[in-house]
Amino acid sequence: MSESDLEGRLREKSLRVTAPRLAVLAAVQEHPHSDTDALARVVRSRLGSVSHQTVYDVLRILTEVGLVRRIQPAAATARYETRVSDNHHHLVCRSCKTIVDVDCAVGSSPCLSARDDHGFEVDEAEVVYWGTCPDCLTTSSASEPPREGTR
Numbered sequence: 001m002s003e004s005d006l007e008g009r010l011r012e013k014s015l016r017v018t019a020p021r022l023a024v025l026a027a028v029q030e031h032p033h034s035d036t037d038a039l040a041r042v043v044r045s046r047l048g049s050v051s052h053q054t055v056y057d058v059l060r061i062l063t064e065v066g067l068v069r070r071i072q073p074a075a076a077t078a079r080y081e082t083r084v085s086d087n088h089h090h091l092v093c094r095s096c097k098t099i100v101d102v103d104c105a106v107g108s109s110p111c112l113s114a115r116d117d118h119g120f121e122v123d124e125a126e127v128v129y130w131g132t133c134p135d136c137l138t139t140s141s142a143s144e145p146p147r148e149g150t151r
């Protein structure tokens with residue numbers, strides 16, 4: 001994704017193109033599912049000193065206009081990604097909080113037609129699969145004491 005593509009995306013949403021906005025959008029694009037701290041580090045490595053508040057404000061604006069999707073699995077910090085509007089799901093590791101994208105099992109807008117919407121106009125359905133990632137599975141089985149009778 002080139003700088004001019006990112007500029008175009010900001011312009012499409014009638015946002016003024018600024019260096020922090022470009023850098024934050026690029027950071028989210030390159031590091032999906034990162035939290036604000038991690039994104040701030042990436043932005044700083046590119047622009048030098050940028051305040052946490054600036055990064056936070058830019059993320060809020062980008063989320064509001066729909067360029068960035070904010071996800072916040074229970075007990076984890078808010079994460080951001082540029083993969084928007086396909087309503088994909090996430091696998092979250094309980095140990096290390098790694099987040100992985102998973103496509104919807106049945107279509108592009110899973111479960112958007114609630115059986116009974118109680119008059120709500122539904123625009124998003126959230127499915128989070130919780131579990132243990134392969135890395136954490138390997139680590140935990142390696143650190144388990146050898147069981148009696150297995151050798």
Ligand SMILES: [Zn+2]
Pocket residue numbers: 093094095096097098132133134135136137
């Ligand atoms: Zn893990």
Ligand SMILES: [Zn+2]
Pocket residue numbers: 032033081083088089090100101
């Ligand atoms: Zn995602």
